[in-house]
Amino acid sequence: MSTISIVTGSSRGLGRNTAISIARHGGDVILTYRNGADAAKAVVAEIEALGRRAVAVQLETGDIAGFPAFVEQVRAALNNIWNRNNFDHLVNNAGHGEMVALAETTETQFDTMFNVHVKGVFFLTQALLPLLADGGRIVNFSSGLTRVSYPGFGAYSAAKGAVEILTLYMAKEFGARGITANTIAPGAIETDFLGGAVRDTPAYNEAFASMIALGRVGLPDDIGPAVASLLGPDNRWVTAQRIEVSGGQNI
Secondary structure (H helix, E strand, C coil): CCCEEEECCCCCHHHHHHHHHHHHCCCEEEEEECCCHHHHHHHHHHHHHCCCCEEEEECCCCCHHHHHHHHHHHHHHHHHHHCCCCEEEEEECCCCCCCCCHHHCCHHHHHHHHHHHHHHHHHHHHHHHHHEEEEEEEEEECCHHHCCCCCCCHHHHHHHHHHHHHHHHHHHHHHHHCCEEEEEEECCECCCHHHCHHHHCHHHHHHHHCCECCCCCECHHHHHHHHHHHCCHHHCCCCCCEEEECCCECC
């Protein structure tokens, strides 16, 4: 029986790459998207072309009130597509970044960041827990910016730091069910994060590359396969870990 993974924010970027990497490793995927329905459908088609099954469900991870309806959609998909009442893996990837100095950060910016990255992760995991199979896996996305500082990312990094602590508690409290919980912390990656700044701005790209031991910034293909590997059976004894996937950034 193949595994079923929920990957939030998987219509683009690292979420998309993670979903496709899971499919390449033989797993099926429930994707979520905020606005990009067409992009999500394209990812579903890519996964199906690999011989795996997938479905896309709309989800706003900063809207806690919408979680019960989302859970019911997941329950229906599990029953109708897989003839199951549970899933195996939850990858909390969905999020956004905002580069703003501490002195200029507004309360709205701060609240939005924490609603998506912390409150959303906390309560979505809680809502899905009854459907997560015993022996399942949780992977939460953090950032290399919780280990080193870069001006403008104070609120973002604080939110990701909270996710890392939350992951430790998930590992402890869900361990009795055999559920593991780990954090993946990417470094600088060429995606559309911050409008594609690292990908599309040569000065940014070169500046970050100079900080990385392997001599370049990361690509989505450096991250998705790492997550898929962490979900594999060979990593069943890894839990409560922060795993940085950054090519050796700022070491």
